[in-house]
Amino acid sequence: MHAWLCETLSGVDALSWKELPTPEPKVGEVRIAIEAASLNFPDLLIVQGKYQFKPELPFVPGAEYAGRVDAVGEGVTRLKVGDAVAAIAGTGGFGTHAIVAAERVLPLPPGFAVRDGAAFAFTYGTSHHALMDRAQLQAGETVLVLGAAGGVGTAALQIAKAAGARVIAAASTDEKCELCRGLGADATLNYTTQNVRETLKALTGGKGPDVVYDPVGGDLAESVFRSIAWRGRYLVIGFAGGGIPALPWNLALLKGASVVGVFWGDFVKREPKASAAGLAQLASWYAQGLIKPVVDRAMPMSELKSAYERMGSRQVMGKLLLINE
Numbered sequence: 319m320h321a322w323l324c325e326t327l328s329g330v331d332a333l334s335w336k337e338l339p340t341p342e343p344k345v346g347e348v349r350i351a352i353e354a355a356s357l358n359f360p361d362l363l364i365v366q367g368k369y370q371f372k373p374e375l376p377f378v379p380g381a382e383y384a385g386r387v388d389a390v391g392e393g394v395t396r397l398k399v400g401d402a403v404a405a406i407a408g409t410g411g412f413g414t415h416a417i418v419a420a421e422r423v424l425p426l427p428p429g430f431a432v433r434d435g436a437a438f439a440f441t442y443g444t445s446h447h448a449l450m451d452r453a454q455l456q457a458g459e460t461v462l463v464l465g466a467a468g469g470v471g472t473a474a475l476q477i478a479k480a481a482g483a484r485v486i487a488a489a490s491t492d493e494k495c496e497l498c499r500g501l502g503a504d505a506t507l508n509y510t511t512q513n514v515r516e517t518l519k520a521l522t523g524g525k526g527p528d529v530v531y532d533p534v535g536g537d538l539a540e541s542v543f544r545s546i547a548w549r550g551r552y553l554v555i556g557f558a559g560g561g562i563p564a565l566p567w568n569l570a571l572l573k574g575a576s577v578v579g580v581f582w583g584d585f586v587k588r589e590p591k592a593s594a595a596g597l598a599q600l601a602s603w604y605a606q607g608l609i610k611p612v613v614d615r616a617m618p619m620s621e622l623k624s625a626y627e628r629m630g631s632r633q634v635m636g637k638l639l640l641i642n643e
């Protein structure tokens with residue numbers, strides 16, 4: 319097998335494509351022949367030692383991937399060689415093969431494209447848990463999605479529409495706003511060129527958004543929180559912009575609003591039944607054509623470093639796929 323190996327936490331440049339012995343699955347594990355992996359923002363953080371989960375060195379990055387089971391360890395009964403599967407395992411995806419605990423593997427339902435499976439559970443699972451569970455989003459409410467053209471952002475936009483909400487998609491360029499309109503956003507906000515507070519006021523008849531989905535953080539957060547509706551829910555998803563915002567607490571008091579943390583990885587571990595129910599609803603929405611991963615581009619696995627560069631420079635629209643041909 320071949321894989322991108324991370325041997326120091328000095329970032330993407332230090333990754334190297336290496337030939338490694340093809341491992342055999344142990345008890346409770348399977349080996350997957352990877353057809354596609356997708357890049358998620360945490361993959362960028364993990365190779366710099368900046369992610370909350372810090373694997374032992376050396377490791378193969380790549381949290382999310384899909385392919386076919388090609389070997390099964392002792393004690394695994396629910397998977398067999400040849401099954402089409404996706405896996406979310408924190409690491410291991412940027413290579414040709416990966417060993418993973420069977421419990422981290424999601425069999426793909428019939429009709430679910432393997433490439434979509436490689437770009438699905440991380441972003442849609444996060445956004446579903448955030449909007450439907452943590453925010454208790456109701457049909458007819460208005461959701462503001464920041465970073466709406468990114469990975470979790472496009473998933474949040476589609477999920478909010480599938481749930482019957484009105485969506486304001488916010489992003490940094492007109493091109494990204496255009497993509498969001500094509501995905502069904504009811505309105506858009508370019509936060510580089512437009513005044514955020516005035517635009518939100520105009521788009522919501524002065525009321526403000528009921529739910530804010532924020533994977534970006536930074537300076538934008540406080541002005542957006544000042545615009546939130548009475549009983550609003552502000553979802554803290556991540557800080558792709560780099561800065562962790564600090565909020566004057568009186569703003570939460572004045573709006574009767576909540577700041578709601580979202581940590582999908584721990585949700586999956588701590589509440590496996592609720593997580594499985596969320597993924598089942600997502601699979602059903604996928605089968606109905608209500609949601610589908612937006613693919614920025616599919617690149618050969620050998621071009622991982624260019625993919626990282628695209629994500630780090632804020633160019634990705636939707637998801638980047640890395641393909642083993």
Ligand SMILES: NC(=O)c1ccc[n+]([C@@H]2O[C@H](COP(=O)([O-])OP(=O)(O)OC[C@H]3O[C@@H](n4cnc5c(N)ncnc54)[C@H](OP(=O)(O)O)[C@@H]3O)[C@@H](O)[C@H]2O)c1
Nearest residue numbers: 359465468469470489490533555556557558559580581582
């Ligand atoms: N809480 C959880 O459980 C959970 C789960 C998954 C991901 N996350 C977090 O969600 C965030 C987004 O992840 P993702 O995979 O969707 O990433 P992504 O596809 O790269 O999207 C991030 C978006 O953030 C915006 N952004 C602003 N400043 C940026 C900068 N300096 N560099 C890069 N992007 C910047 C970009 O939109 P504009 O250019 O339009 O501003 C970009 O589209 C990350 O912080 C990730 O760690 C959290």
